[in-house]
Amino acid sequence: MGSTTDLLALAHKHLYGNYKPAPFVLRSGKGAELFDVDGKRYVDLCAGVAVCAVGHAHPKLAARLAEQAGKLLHVSNYFFNEENILLAQELTYASCMDRGLFCNSGAEANEAIFKLARRAAWMKRGTTEGVIVAFHNAFHGRTMGALSMTGTPKYREGFGAVEGVVHLPFGDLAAVQALPTDKHIIAVVVEPVQGEGGVYPAPEGFLAGLRAFCNERGALLLVDEVQTGIARTGSFLAFHEAGIRPDAVALAKGLGGGFPIGAMLTTEEYAGVLTPGTHGSTYGGNALASVAARTVLEIVREEKLAARAKDLGAKLSAMLNDLVQAFPDHCELERGRGLLRGLVLREGFVARDVLPKLQEKGILLTAAGDRVIRFSPPLVVTESELAEGVEAIRAVLPTLTK
Ligand SMILES: Cc1ncc(COP(=O)(O)O)c(C=O)c1O
Structure with a gap:
C-alpha cells in the first residue's frame, strides 16, 4: 500500500527500466474499469494488450x-x-x-x-x-x-x-x-x-x-x-x-x-x-x-463473447468512422476485426504521443505501429464505455500537432 508518489519513486529505483509505464499505479478493476491507488477511474480499452478477455475481477x-x-x-x-x-x-x-x-x-x-x-x-x-x-x-x-x-x-x-x-x-x-x-x-x-x-x-x-x-x-x-x-x-x-x-x-x-x-x-x-x-x-x-x-x-x-465482439466491433467501427469523417486532417481510416481495431492517424502524427492525453481523461489505449491507436478492450466492455473512449479521442484530436 502506498501513494502514487511513493510507489513511483520505488518503481524507478527498483524495477529494471526496460518498460516505460504510464505515471500512475493501478490497484483494482471490475469489468472494463480500472482504479489507481488514488481511486481515479480509468476505462480500460486495451485489456492488458488483448489479454483480459472476460474483464477484470470476473466473479467466476x-x-x-x-x-x-x-x-x-x-x-x-x-x-x-x-x-x-x-x-x-x-x-x-x-x-x-x-x-x-x-x-x-x-x-x-x-x-x-x-x-x-x-x-x-x-x-x-x-x-x-x-x-x-x-x-x-x-x-x-x-x-x-x-x-x-x-x-x-x-x-x-x-x-x-x-x-x-x-x-x-x-x-x-x-x-x-x-x-x-x-x-x-x-x-x-x-x-x-x-x-x-x-x-x-x-x-x-x-x-x-x-x-x-x-x-x-x-x-x-x-x-x-x-x-x-x-x-x-x-x-x-x-x-x-x-x-x-x-x-x-x-x-x-x-x-x-x-x-x-x-x-x-x-x-x-x-x-x-x-x-x-x-x-x-x-x-x-x-x-x-x-x-x-x-x-x-x-x-x-x-456470455457469447464471440458474437459480442462482432456486434460491438461493428459499433466501434461506426464510431471510429465518424471520427475519421469529422477529423480528415488528423485521421486516415479505421480498420480491424471485431474488438481488435485501429484508428490510423495521418502521416506525421505519432500514436503513442496521444496516449498520455487520453490517460488524463481516464481512457487507457495502446499504440500499434507508429500511427495507429489500437482498441483491444475486454470483450465484456459496454457500448457506452467504448463511446467514452471515442469521445476522449474526439476531444484530444484538435490539440495534436505534427
Ligand atoms: C501476435 C503475437 N504473437 C506473439 C506475441 C508475444 O506474446 P508474449 O508477449 O505473451 O510473449 C504477441 C504479443 O503482443 C503478439 O501480439
Whole structure:
C-alpha cells in the first residue's frame, strides 16, 4: 500500500527500466474499469494488450482461481494434472485442432511452433535447412526464435536473428508463390490480423492462398493467434472465418484472461514431432493456469463473447468512422476485426504521443505501429464505455500537432 508518489519513486529505483509505464499505479478493476491507488477511474480499452478477455475481477474466474489455489497449483509435467487434461480436450474441441502443448506466453507458443516446423522438416528430410516464411510488420514475440520471425527491424536491432527466416510483404500472395522452387520451404507463419504491426487484417483469401501454397510445397502453415484468438475478432479463432485448418496454432493472451498461459495446438499429423525430451516448460499447463483457461472458455461460451465482439466491433467501427469523417486532417481510416481495431492517424502524427492525453481523461489505449491507436478492450466492455473512449479521442484530436 502506498501513494502514487511513493510507489513511483520505488518503481524507478527498483524495477529494471526496460518498460516505460504510464505515471500512475493501478490497484483494482471490475469489468472494463480500472482504479489507481488514488481511486481515479480509468476505462480500460486495451485489456492488458488483448489479454483480459472476460474483464477484470470476473466473479467466476476469481472464484475458480481461489478455489484451485486451495487445492493444487503445480505438479510439473512429470505428472498429469486433471485440469490440464480437461483443458486440452475443451480447447482442441473449440479450436478444431487435435493436440495441445502448453506454455506460459505468446513468445513461448511461437517458439514451440517454430521448433515443431524445424523438427518436422528434419524428421522428413534429415536436415533443418530450408526457409521459414514470415511477413513484414509481423510480431511474434521477444525470444530469439519468435523475434527472428518478427518482421519489424526495430525489435531485432542489436540482437541478431536465428537464420533461415525470410520476410515477405504481408498480404502479397504472389510474392510467396514466387519463392524459388529449389528452396525448401519449411513453414509459413502468419497472423490473421497483424496486431502490434498496426492492426492490419489479412486480405480476403490470403490465409486460404497460404494454405494452398503450403500444401503444394510440403510446408507447414503456422498461424499466430496470440492476439486475435479467444473470440476477439468475432469468432473463437480468427482462422475459423478463413475456411482453412492450419497445421499448428500459437495461443496466449486471452486464453488465461490475465493469468499467464500459452499453447501450441497441432493437428494429429504433427502429434509425433516433439517427442519426450525435445521440448517443454516447467510451468507449462500447470493446474492453476489450466483452471484459468478452462474458466475463460466457459465464460466465452456462456456470455457469447464471440458474437459480442462482432456486434460491438461493428459499433466501434461506426464510431471510429465518424471520427475519421469529422477529423480528415488528423485521421486516415479505421480498420480491424471485431474488438481488435485501429484508428490510423495521418502521416506525421505519432500514436503513442496521444496516449498520455487520453490517460488524463481516464481512457487507457495502446499504440500499434507508429500511427495507429489500437482498441483491444475486454470483450465484456459496454457500448457506452467504448463511446467514452471515442469521445476522449474526439476531444484530444484538435490539440495534436505534427
Ligand atoms: C501476435 C503475437 N504473437 C506473439 C506475441 C508475444 O506474446 P508474449 O508477449 O505473451 O510473449 C504477441 C504479443 O503482443 C503478439 O501480439
